[in-house]
Amino acid sequence: MKPELTLRSVPERIVCLTEEPTEILYNLGEEERIVGISAYTERPPRASDEKEVVSAFIGGSVKKISALKPDLVIGFSDIQAQLAHDLIKANQPVVIFNQRSIQQILDVIVTIGSIVGRRDDAMEMARGYMENIRDTRQRTQSGSRRPRVYFEEWDDPRISAIQWVSELIEIAGGENIFADRARGKLAKERFVDDAEICAADPEIIAACWCGKEVDLESIKERPDYAEVTAVERDEVYELDPAIILQPGPACLSDGLARLEEIIGAGG
Numbered sequence: 001m002k003p004e005l006t007l008r009s010v011p012e013r014i015v016c017l018t019e020e021p022t023e024i025l026y027n028l029g030e031e032e033r034i035v036g037i038s039a040y041t042e043r044p045p046r047a048s049d050e051k052e053v054v055s056a057f058i059g060g061s062v063k064k065i066s067a068l069k070p071d072l073v074i075g076f077s078d079i080q081a082q083l084a085h086d087l088i089k090a091n092q093p094v095v096i097f098n099q100r101s102i103q104q105i106l107d108v109i110v111t112i113g114s115i116v117g118r119r120d121d122a123m124e125m126a127r128g129y130m131e132n133i134r135d136t137r138q139r140t141q142s143g144s145r146r147p148r149v150y151f152e153e154w155d156d157p158r159i160s161a162i163q164w165v166s167e168l169i170e171i172a173g174g175e176n177i178f179a180d181r182a183r184g185k186l187a188k189e190r191f192v193d194d195a196e197i198c199a200a201d202p203e204i205i206a207a208c209w210c211g212k213e214v215d216l217e218s219i220k221e222r223p224d225y226a227e228v229t230a231v232e233r234d235e236v237y238e239l240d241p242a243i244i245l246q247p248g249p250a251c252l253s254d255g256l257a258r259l260e261e262i263i264g265a266g267g
Contacts, residue, residue: 008071010117015065017055017075017083020248022047024109027125027249028118035068040211042242043250055083057211062086074112076247078185099247100163100185106130109248129252133171136256140173140263147263149174150202150230152219153190153245154209158197160190164247172259177202198224205230206237206262210245214238237262 015036016022023043025031031047036054041047054064060083065073075084075096087094095115099108106126113122149169151161161169166182169175176182177200184190205228207214216236225231239262244255 011070011072011115013068013070013072014116015054015068015070015073016041017060017073017080018057019043019242019246020076020105020108020250021074021112022051023246023249024112024122024125025116028113028116028121030116030118033116035070036065040242043246059083062090062092066090066092072115098185100183102133102164102167102252105164105247105252125249129249132253132256136260137171140171140260146173146175147203148177148200148229149204149206149263150177150197150200152205152207152209154187155207155215155219158192158194159187160192162190162245164251165244168244168251168256168259169263172256172263174204174259174263194222194224198228201229203229203233204235204237204263206239206259208239208241208244210241 012033013035014025014033016025016034016038018038019041022034022037022041025034026044026047034051037047037051038055038057039053040057052068054061054068058079065087071093073087073092073094075094077098080096084094084096097108099105106129109126110119110122113119113125151165151169153159153161160178161176161182163182166176166179178190178192181190205219207219216238219225219236220231230236239258243250243258
């Protein structure tokens, strides 16, 4: 007996291996298509109650994902390369994005919208974030002074800001002291040491350790940090990873707003 064929216009069962595609799909009103999500999903909050958790960040359950019979699995970055490899070997349809800049984040929003047949709505969503960026830049560019900012993505080894975070720091009115390394796609390209940090004398330290709570006191107590301006002025802050280290809607909205607040206070 010949199988009956169906012409599908868009994927009907989507697994999101990271938070940002989940948030994009919810914002587009397409959450019913999602059948599996990452354990690190916080946005929107209801997603963790409504969807089955099938992955962490680096790893995931190929068995669980396959059992959901997805017609699309969406992941992010070279860090998920092994998981993507395992899923492909299990004959799963996989798309991996590797966005690093704000422009690429906007492009991914539009691409995911296009995949689910909501390109126009995704374009409008992206325009909204562009307007927010423009408005923020207009508020923060009036002054001639830009506080020096050290953003710490991980503590051991020290990893400085990834590209989109570096760009957001600039938009929010600051100057990333390691902007020259922000374009490094691999974490090891953004390694820094305490001597470099102290020499750059940041006026603000913003830390966000993905997967664990920031120990602000341990930062302040590092050798030679006592004379760093940010420590002298007690301008050392923790940011929520969910709003700054997820390359999707969160960082372009709440993440940018939080950076503007911190940099404005430290300026």
